[in-house]
Amino acid sequence: MTSAPPLRAYDFRYKRNIAELHYRYVLNPASPHRDWALREIIQPAFRALHREYGVTAEPLAFGKLPQERPGGVTYVIYGPTNPLLMSPEEQHYLAALAATGARTNIISAYPLTETHEDRPDYALARTVVPQLCDALDINAIYPDHLDLARGLRTNTWQDVHANAIGETVRVKYHPTQSVDPGDRAVLDRLRVRHAGEVAELARIHRDHHLWQRKPYTDGSIMFTHDGHWLVSQTVTDKSRMTAADYDLITSFDEGTQSLTYTGERLPSSDAPEFLMLSGLMAMQGRRPRLLVHFHHRELTRGRRHRDLVSDTRIEGGRFAAGRQFFRELRQKSTNWFIIREHGMVWTGDSVVEFEDYVRSVVSATT
Secondary structure (H helix, E strand, O other): OOOOOOOOOOOOOOOHHHEEEEEEEEEEOOOOOOOHHHHHHHHHHHHHHHHHHOOOEEEEEOOOOOOOOOOEEEEEEEEEOOOOHOOOOHHHHHHHHHHHHOOEEEEEEEOOOOOOOOOOHHHHHHHHHHHHHHHHOOEEEEOOOOOOOOEEOOOHHHHHHHHHHOOOOOOOEEEEOOOOHHHHHHHHHHHOOOHHHHHHHHHHHHHHHOOOOOOOOOEEEEEEEOEEEEEEEEEOOOOOHHHHHHHHHEEEOOOOOEEEEOOOOOEEEOHHHHHHHHHHHHOOOOOOEEEEEEHHHHHHHOOOOOOHOOOOOOOOOOOHHHHHHHHHHHHHHEEEEOOOOEEEEEOOOOOHHHHHHHHHHHHHHO
């Protein structure tokens, strides 16, 4: 079984209406932690989603499949489970869920040793779990949390909350698509101007594997100009992107959480924080020409550069995150930092400069 194409069951030309989104949760009947996961992870995540977006989640019995809804998106959270010991029955069911078009995420639960350390077999997760996810067309949410009371490496409700948004709502801002011929002319001109740089960035992403989950879900890129911005579209495969995968953003408003753009698909979900960061840095007289958000597991969670990790998690997709990005860069007196449990943010002026950084910092971890 192969992984699904990036745009299956989605239409990223417009922002989804909540009525088009459907949420289900399935508890693993074989897990002794199922009631705890429902109480401490699943229910709090969906309470937060209900407050923010008005969505509701319905239980789904193990083995049952959600109703297929043409034109809509179904999200399913399943667990808890140990992906390294997942039974054939579980794998068959998860693959069947994905085959309906459901975006299926799993809550992981890896047992710890008696001294609260990862067991030796957990090292296999680095390669085995991505392969399993590709085979089943699912997403295993990365388990950063150590629950010492239960002796588990697992997920939090915040993890499920963030992943559910990423799989369904996708963009938190309010987009307005411009059909002004002048804006289209600027977009066409900038696409030609930056085509070579985009091709080089795609090569760098391929050469250095600058993603953690998938190259079309992880990361974003923005070229800045005075008064407008060229940004990668949401769900752009960074390893194969061309300038045609970029939009022009002509204006934005933090107060209304909105932006205006020209292009065939929605801009990156990271656009708000990049716009805000660009503006704040320009006020300091040093607007970067290029902003890159990418993922790399060894940097995000490895031992190196711990001094460049943000003190707290930063919720992406909001203009306020750009203010936090700016604060991190100023406090750390650097041009890049690591978002806690997420990915890297780099600021600079050229693709050559970015590649030099990747070779000196990222490549040194492998």
